[in-house]
Amino acid sequence: DQQVKQNSPSLSVQEGRISILNCDYTNSMFDYFLWYKKYPAEGPTFLISISSIKDKNEDGRFTVFLNKSAKHLSLHIVPSQPGDSAVYFCAASAYTSGTYKYIFGTGTRLKVLA
Amino acid sequence: GAGVSQSPRYKVAKRGQDVALRCDPISGHVSLFWYQQALGQGPEFLTYFQNEAQLDKSGLPSDRFFAERPEGSVSTLKIQRTQQEDSAVYLCASSFSRGPGQNYGYTFGSGTRLTVV
Numbered sequence: 001d002q003q004v005k006q007n008s009p010s011l012s013v014q015e016g017r018i019s020i021l022n023c024d025y026t027n028s029m030f031d032y033f034l035w036y037k038k039y040p041a042e043g044p045t046f047l048i049s050i051s052s053i054k055d056k057n058e059d060g061r062f063t064v065f066l067n068k069s070a071k072h073l074s075l076h077i078v079p080s081q082p083g084d085s086a087v088y089f090c091a092a093s094a095y096t097s098g099t100y101k102y103i104f105g106t107g108t109r110l111k112v113l114a
Numbered sequence: 115g116a117g118v119s120q121s122p123r124y125k126v127a128k129r130g131q132d133v134a135l136r137c138d139p140i141s142g143h144v145s146l147f148w149y150q151q152a153l154g155q156g157p158e159f160l161t162y163f164q165n166e167a168q169l170d171k172s173g174l175p176s177d178r179f180f181a182e183r184p185e186g187s188v189s190t191l192k193i194q195r196t197q198q199e200d201s202a203v204y205l206c207a208s209s210f211s212r213g214p215g216q217n218y219g220y221t222f223g224s225g226t227r228l229t230v231v
Contacts, residue, residue: 004156034219043118043205043222044157089156097162097170099145100211102220104156 003027004092006105014113019077021108023090026071030092032100035064035075038087038107047088048075080112116140118223120206126229127196135191135226137206145209146189147220148181152202160204163189196230203227 005024013019021035031052036044050057050064050073057064063076077084087109091102119138127133139146144165149157150173159173165186174181178197183189193200207220 006156036222041224043120043207043224045222046219049219091156098164099162099169099209101147101159101162101170103159104149106154106156 002106003030004090004103004105006088006090006108008108009106010109010111012111012113013080015082016079019075019080019084019110019112021075021077021088021090021110023073023075023105024071025073025092027092027094027103028071029094030103031095032093033064033066033073034091034093034102035062036089036091036104037084038089044089077110080110082112082114085110085112118206118208118221120204120223120226122226123224124227124229126231129197129230130195131230132192132194133196133228135193135204135206135228137189137191137208137223139187139189139206139208140210140221141187143208143210143221144186145211146183147207147209148189148191149205149207150175150202151205151225157205160191193228196228198230201228201230 034049035047038044066073087107089107091104093100093102146163148160151157162170163183178194180192203225205225207222
């Protein structure tokens, strides 16, 4: 049972345009969400987060939107740059066993075309 | 150190061999996590430590997998009698989070790629 789903395994976008990456979750107890970016042969690096008390969080070119009723979040990158080409994972967590344990989606490979 | 350090970066093991993977977390991070990432998949939770206490090992796939963090800093993930299905990238992450409402996310290491032949 996959609690966090990224249904698009890949996405290609032209440089300068908007990239929209989507993520759905099933567990209504999740209250904190993160996006991670991963380059080949490196560990995932933190990109942006949002807590369940918000519906939007912005950081420069990156904006994350959360729709709790639909159990859906999305990451918008505007404008997209070739250096954004990577695999993007969304992750969701709830407080359990003394910490926030993150459940990851399967990732979306973004390719930004110059 | 400045980041989470994992060693070795790559490990090739013959089926049946025991392996030990090391993680050196960020100094002061009380929470330490091990994840397994198979090819084309997202990271999957294996186990979690708060200081030296292993509070959650629900993700360990079998009793061949064992993790420890005896002094609350460096952690070792040991896999006994490796099988081909153990081939994956093993990621270690640490976090400063200490309680509810203190959610700072994880800092991941670069991972150890284990190939069992």
